[in-house]
Amino acid sequence: MSRLTGWWSGRGSAAKVELYTRWSFHFFMVIEIAAIGLVPVSSSRYNPLATPLGLALTLLVCAHAVLNAVLSSRALDWALDRRDRPVRLATALILLTAGGSLTVIALRASGVLDDPSTVAAVVTGLVTFTMSGLVLCVRRPRRMLYVVPAAGLATGTAVVAMGIHPGEGLGYAIGITLSGGGLAAACGFSAWLMKIVWELERSRDVQARLAVAEERLRFGRDLHDILGRNLSVIALKSELAVQLARRERPEAVDQMIEVQRIAQESQREVRDVVRGYREADLRVELEGARGVLDAAGIDCSVDSPGLVLAAEVQAALGWVVRETTTNVLRHGNAQRCAIAVREEEGAVLLTVENDGVGSPSGPGGAPGSGLAGLRERLAAVGGTLEAGPGDDGTFRVTARVPGSRTSAMPRTSLASPASPASPVSPASPASPVSPASPASPASRTEANR
Template structure:
């Protein structure tokens, strides 16, 4: 049961809560207004048939409104088309039920006058709330309570109801329908907004990844563009000199070879800079990406050496840990806060902790090779990696490199 709730995204939790609230409206309508005809039946009439008929009528109306609400919420979040046919069915059913109750009151089958307005109002209130979910324009939403109030008042007058009572129908239905419509309309707007924010976070994460790819492509273009142009020109010159049997062609080809070797070295430097980025750069990049995705990311440097003072091998390994942890946070779970803490004290081991909330209890898919690759990188430095849930939906990634290995790397440097 805990995982069933925690594994949902924030938008999924809001949708589940909203649906549960609207489904309770079905039970509320049945219990509040479905049993009312039992007390409203005149003693001279059959005591069982009429109350049961009215009870079944209210139950059918409540279930139909619940079906419309279910379909309308799917339309709100963009999973299906607007349920127009079901909305028309609710309008027709509500009108038929209202006329039936007013007719029974006019013919004397319902003895208590106070019950009739309440029963009629209840049917129209719940129907108005369901119909509002099928609309986006506030002006059209306001049209539903007004139309329902006027139609009910005219129907009551046509069946011989006094003008004061018919006016009371209009006022009660108008006020109640406005309340139900405002409540349902706000719930639909809130659900739609939450899903739009969730989609925006996904777009921001994808844009951050795309920006990093563009940066790498830009760096590679800056390195290779000029060199390739020079190689092309010198190669063409060497061809022309070779056709003329000039000895300078050999010198030009030697120059081409030198530039090609230099380009190869520069490309390796670019790739090495991407694959073995400076730990400080990775930490700031993680802060920027997670913040852009709407998370509260805090990077903590306690007292001790800075990340730039660590050996290059350690920076490379821990930089990969930060990068993989950032990727996992963006892909899995529904994190709102993230803490990245680097502890690198003088003469002590280096510890990197990445902890975030909103982690699912069970993995969303098959286990990947990211953590296994990190363990292999850290194992080359005698380091260890621990990953798992630590309670309250928090996931912790702990990487540690011992002091002995740090000293060996520093002496070698």
């Protein structure tokens, strides 16, 4: 069943809206052929030339419907900046509509077609469905408010000019204006909605990339703050040691010992910063998961009591939250996600459940390495990981780590800023930008005071 529905469930929200919009326009082709193309051959009020003439009109409507469907597809691609505007197709559709409508009206005026309802259905249908394709080819769909009445007025004028009763001409003008205007408005709104959904999708991607870029900038700033001062001191003391050595002063050895000490201290500080960024903190990751999922339009609920866990347990569960959040964003189309942390039978249980039913696999359906890496991290602390379909068509990831509560803290809101001691790794797409920096200039200035 997953293979049959994968072509739909494997798409994102924007791709689903686009697919729905495209097939809606393709369905207009079926409606035009069924509602208008079969009218000429089904009418019995023709003269002896009715059969070949009716087939000719049916072929005219079918050709118009196919050309309009191709134009609509190309126009949607143009609206999404994937190809040039289909000007030639639009011109061909206008010429086919104008030529076919004038020919049918002329046959009605000459008495070859004596059924006014058949003529009205063919002419009105050709002009009306043409408006649905042309509205996609204009940058400002509001202009169709003037084009549709103009097309209706031109058709009514042509009817009267060929000697048909003015009442019929007025009926053509009103019918084309109302039906063409309504269909053009619906098609224009559908195309506009599709463009807006794609713009929102791109905005989400840009927002995630900016968050990662900002985190990397903060990481670079912290390294600069640590190494900049120490390297300057090392340079000055090394220069002083060189001068002292040239004078054969014994103080040069003391200066080089000081340089060695500062270099070792700098190395330790860099390791601390890198370790802080590479280790995942559970509270920070829970906050980051909810923030990123909410920004992506996914309703995320987090239930986490105040448990004080060992550092290695927090790091392992933090990686689970980070990886599963990434899977929800990449591999599924979730609308809701629930994350819960609780103590159960001497173990800490973390569950992440979403309704996107996204398979955590790589391109082409090959199993990804994310869950395998999580199992290795959990195995290092004696934990286990289970992933698979849950209840009510959901996908659930369950991590169980042996441990118990060492001390209880009141349940706090995860909206509070992240702890400075546990920054977020910039390598994760699901990592938020922490409000506090572990080695920010402001914190160092305050510490120096």
